[in-house]
Amino acid sequence: MEGKPLILITNDDSHTAKGIKKLVSLMMQIGDVVVISTEKVMSAQGHSITVREPLRVKLVEQREGYKEYLCTGTPVDCVKLGYQKLMDRYPDLVVSGINHGSNASANVVYSGTMAAVVEACMDGITAVGYSLDCYDADADFDHLDDYILAITRKVLREGLPKGVCLNVNFPKRCEEPIKGLRICRQAKAKWVESLIEHHDADGEPYYDLTGVFVYEDEGDDTDVWALEHNYVSLVPTGFDWTVKEQMEPMRKFETVLFEK
Numbered sequence: 001m002e003g004k005p006l007i008l009i010t011n012d013d014s015h016t017a018k019g020i021k022k023l024v025s026l027m028m029q030i031g032d033v034v035v036i037s038t039e040k041v042m043s044a045q046g047h048s049i050t051v052r053e054p055l056r057v058k059l060v061e062q063r064e065g066y067k068e069y070l071c072t073g074t075p076v077d078c079v080k081l082g083y084q085k086l087m088d089r090y091p092d093l094v095v096s097g098i099n100h101g102s103n104a105s106a107n108v109v110y111s112g113t114m115a116a117v118v119e120a121c122m123d124g125i126t127a128v129g130y131s132l133d134c135y136d137a138d139a140d141f142d143h144l145d146d147y148i149l150a151i152t153r154k155v156l157r158e159g160l161p162k163g164v165c166l167n168v169n170f171p172k173r174c175e176e177p178i179k180g181l182r183i184c185r186q187a188k189a190k191w192v193e194s195l196i197e198h199h200d201a202d203g204e205p206y207y208d209l210t211g212v213f214v215y216e217d218e219g220d221d222t223d224v225w226a227l228e229h230n231y232v233s234l235v236p237t238g239f240d241w242t243v244k245e246q247m248e249p250m251r252k253f254e255t256v257l258f259e260k
Helices: 018-027 075-086 112-122 142-158 223-228 249-258
Strands: 006-010 032-038 057-063 066-071 093-100 127-132 165-170 181-183 189-199 205-215 232-237
Touching (some): 018 093, 127 142, 223 232
16 A cells, blocks of 8 residues: 555544544544544434435545545445545545444444444445444543554555454453453344333323343353453454355245245
């Protein structure tokens, strides 16, 4: 790679989040940066895109090696706008985050942070999502610097396999330093949800969604285990949802129209 790499940064916690500001400061040490972030919080938006209303974007800051835009859409919209309209060329890397909250296990399905990463991956762009297992608006990100810089530089230097992006989650800061980094699989877990009913002034019902995260995996090779034991988890992630080991057993469905 000749010259500085071009890095596109986005997130789903909005442009005011402490996490994206930390990520910008780190990426500025590595290359030229274009930030396209959401105007408002877009957490749990998954891979949603804006299709039924105008998508608006505005340049809010520009200086040597740095541009920052605000977008009215989703994190996936931000990525699409970046290399299709706002950038002179495709970025060498897309990074998303640093998310306030874990995107380990089933959380990746709902995550706007990781949706932006997967979108870039679908278009053949090297992409990494960074998340911290802490939801506090004033979360401490300072123990992540060395890991984020090292992972980012390695990915830029060596690339990633086609169709693979990275879901990197960090444990919340505690008294002891992070123990290291582990390559993990996505843990088997789910949200068990409850809908709490309320009524407005006209007596009409409305609902608040709440729930608890239920861990259903006893393995010590999962992203949840790593975070619980103060390791960084790195999960190779992709957009092919095919359960390949079930393809052959499912051949029986090919004859379903001919069964009596």
